[in-house]
Each structure stands twice: as C-alpha cells, then as structure tokens.
Amino acid sequence: MGDNTVSKWAAGTSYGPVLSQTDLYLLNTDLQLNPILQGTNPGFHLLFNLVTGSTGGFNPEARDRDLNFTQKDEPATLPRVTQLIIITELSPWCTIIHNERGVTMSDVCTTIWKEYTENYVSDQEFNSLPPRLQEHVKRAATNNQQAASNWSMYYNTPAPPSRYKRVDWLRDKIYFDYLTKKDNYSISRLGFKAPNIFVMCLAS
Numbered sequence: 001m002g003d004n005t006v007s008k009w010a011a012g013t014s015y016g017p018v019l020s021q022t023d024l025y026l027l028n029t030d031l032q033l034n035p036i037l038q039g040t041n042p043g044f045h046l047l048f049n050l051v052t053g054s055t056g057g058f059n060p061e062a063r064d065r066d067l068n069f070t071q072k073d074e075p076a077t078l079p080r081v082t083q084l085i086i087i088t089e090l091s092p093w094c095t096i097i098h099n100e101r102g103v104t105m106s107d108v109c110t111t112i113w114k115e116y117t118e119n120y121v122s123d124q125e126f127n128s129l130p131p132r133l134q135e136h137v138k139r140a141a142t143n144n145q146q147a148a149s150n151w152s153m154y155y156n157t158p159a160p161p162s163r164y165k166r167v168d169w170l171r172d173k174i175y176f177d178y179l180t181k182k183d184n185y186s187i188s189r190l191g192f193k194a195p196n197i198f199v200m201c202l203a204s
Helices: 004-008 021-027 105-118 123-127 131-149 183-190
Strands: 045-048 055-059 062-067 083-087 094-098 175-180 197-203
Touching (some): 045 105, 045 175, 083 105, 083 183
Parallel strands (some): 083 197
Antiparallel strands (some): 045 055, 055 062, 083 094
16 A cells, blocks of 8 residues: 555645635535644745745654755645635735645745745834834844845945835744634634635744
C-alpha cells in the first residue's frame, strides 16, 4: 500500500478534481486543510515572515535545525480548489488566492506576502486607528522597512516611511502561525460563510 499520507498531499495534479468556486458552493464540500497550514504537521512547523516573504520551517522536536519548505507545491486543501479566501482578526482586509490548477501552499504564502507588502493602508483606514495604535504602526513601518531592505542601521538609516503598508498594520504579528475555520467570524466580517474561507492566525 505504501504511506498514503505522502501520496495524499503529494504535489501534482493526480489527486482528484479541482473544484471551482461554483462547484464548491453547490456541493458544499468541507475542505481538509494541509496539516502544515493548520500547524498540525508533527515534523514541520512553517516559518513564514510576511515582511520579507521568506519561508522555511523547523521540526518542533529538533528546533535547532532549520528546514527548507520543500512541500510548498503540495495542495493547500483536499479536495483541491481554484480559490481560497483568507481573513484575519488582526486586519480589515480579505486576501483571495487563485490558481486554476488548484491552490498550493506556495500560492498561499506568495499571495498573502504580496497583498500585505504591495498594498498601502489608506488615510481613512489609518485614521480609524486610535492614536496609540497609529504610533505602533509607524514604529512597525520603520522596523519593517529596514528588515525588508536588509540595510544595516550602521551603514544607512533610511527616512521613516510616509505611507504605511498593510504589513505595518499587523505591528509585531508578522509571522504566519496557522489557518483555521471560524464560521461565525466569517459571517460577521463578510456576511456569509463558505467552505473555502479560512481565518489566518499570526504570531510575533
């Protein structure tokens, strides 16, 4: 028989159909998240930095050794789907991840990273924050700018940014932790629930 866990999440197109958004809603199929995205894989904990986009991992039993994210091309869910919708309790935005051949874990990381580093917080969004949190976002923006550009402060101190990226809004919560289902939260945020809506939990 072999190890069916390996074959089940193996990268590629051999495992079942890819469900479109319409298929998924008509069938109302429950999706099984890849254990790595759930944070339940016993041998690999994903380290994904939303500021730099870097991905890697470690074995919780051997934290002293970094691991490469070799599983990035595995499907994010089973059945595979063309679209995932990601929200988080730490920001007001919704990230839509799309891949006609089936969303992979690489798609999840890349799209979230781009959404949070290529889009800016609007003045209206920024002004909706209490003054104390505005200061935290400003500080995070300066730290994130230095981390992303990889400049040493010894050689170069860049001017503080005048605009803030979505990743700055997260303040110190810049590491992906896991995805989970929270239907009540999805309804409160989006007005509906669906099998492909997941809530992203972040860590510092």
